[in-house]
Amino acid sequence: MLYKFIDLFAGIGGIRLAFEEYGQCIFSCEWDVKAQETYHANFGETPVGDIRTVDEKEIPNHDILLAGFPCQPFSIAGVSKKNSLGRNHGFLDETQGTLFFDIARIIREKHPQAFLLENVKNLRSHDKGNTFKVIKNILENELGYTVYDAVLNAKGLVPQNRERIYIVGFKKPLKFEFPEIPKEGPPLRSILEENVEDKYTLSDKLWAYLQAYKEKHAKKGNGFGYGLADLDSYSRTLSARYYKDGSEILIPQEGKNPRRLTPTECARLQGFPDTFKIVVSNTAAYKQFGNSVAVPVVRLIAEKMIQAIESDDLLQVEEKRGMAHAGK
Template sequence: MLKFIDLFAGIGGFRIAFENLGCQCVFSSEWNKFSQTTYEANFNHKPEGDITLIPTSEIPDHDILTAGFPCQPFSIAGVTKHNALGIRHGFEHPTQGTLFFEIVKIIKEKRPKAFILENVKNLQSHDKGKTFEVIKNVLSQDLNYHIHYQIFDARSLVPQNRKRIFIVGFDKAINFNFPELPDFKPRIRDILESEVDSKYTLTDHLWNYLQKYAEKHKEKGNGFGYGLVDLDGIARTLSARYYKDGAEILIPQVGQNPRRLTPRECARLMGFPETFIIPVSDNQAYRQFGNAVVPPVVEAIGKEIIKSLDNPVQVLVKPPLIINQLELSLVF
């Protein structure tokens, strides 16, 4: 049985996916106390706290590392020059002091067979592309992992636009292909509860405010405004700010103001199972699901990772071209 660890675990989206694939979670870490509560309610295990305070030596050996890590800018002073000369720079230089650095430390010491990392699709353009460049360099050059990355939109599995980038790495050059996600043609109406408390219906004050706000920005040529969904279509991306007013995903109602999604509907919108326990307040639940990964997407990718680990077909990789300073001076 393959063992995995669940970093920046949130409410356990990665864990659901990999346990569905027959893997065993041997460690998890999540600093938010409300997310810890939800995680413990569902897995009978409270995650460890702040990963920056946990010595790497105390983390169990594992085959797969999973993490939905926060996006932070890195210092890249000197990195471009070193790369041009073919000189491998120390991994601590560009990522020191970031939460990504904690992942790097664990990979460096534990050397898992594979890892899967998730982030918003804009990671590639974050800080004018510098952040993603550092991430690729650190994972492939400094840690010597063979990486693959791709943006997935969960809209074929759940009824919302949700694009996220996934980075997969292996400690050996083995054959791996990202999956083609099936299209289940999901619809918003399929995730709605039959009976919903009136507290989720927008007040006249809030509904009037949202309409005026949208009209004001429409006149300015901006696209800001509420998202009244087509029940036979899909929704906008559920975000952690949904608890504020629910404006991005509003459900139309006959003869009354639209309403927010309920926490259970948010769980369905994210692909969480019906058995998933929601022990926290509505506001906390909205934050948690808005920050979560979509378990069915992770499971589809995880299935291909496990397939590659079970049948490790070696791929021939050409060694990098190293140009020393003498050769460089001759070129120019």
């Protein structure tokens, strides 16, 4: 069976890529204009803009809802930044924090068979766990879905330490298990390009600045600063700020300053195929891949979700009670 799905907060389509073998995307939504350009280049359609202006009744009926909703209101870095600026975070962040409720109103209207939501690991602990309680209460008790969640690390599939929370829900009380992610994955050197332009090598000035910054914080006992990658292991988490100086993932080079990853390498680090078109500036590309999902992780989750739907294996009453008691 082919499934109809919608792609909300679509970014550059990482979640869509993982689900395309199971069906057809019939609606997409993404407000960032540069991300829309990349999406159009790869999927032949331009997503609708601001989800807050979308009438849920006008969204086509679909089987599966996909949404990597904005994580800055809940991420550790995002919360710290908002605190320092005296701004609200979480649900009190009026621009991004309330976007979960747009997902909820679409689910309420359209009753898809299943959904997959993705966010930062910190969503579970944000506001002492209250944010996540609100989300789960809405999904389970108000909307009537059977909900599963897990924090999975992509480093067994791509050479990057990337922990994200995935929330899966079914309209029926279906049995579901998240995939097992291998503990050991490919080494960082496996995604590096052979010939890289000199422009990716850090200037003497920037390299001196990053070393001084790290030394200053090391004296205070802080772990802030650049990360020189181990090519035989995995990298730190690629973030949307990578375009600024590339400091969290620097590739060592013999006889010269380290370099930042190229956009193609960032795409590979997230598990995008080499056929994926990068049509925007390097700055925009770094932001887009930093905000994206690790595609191979979502591909495994998609497979498990489709298996659960097609096997139609329902939870027994006792199992449902057990899930509720365990707070799963």
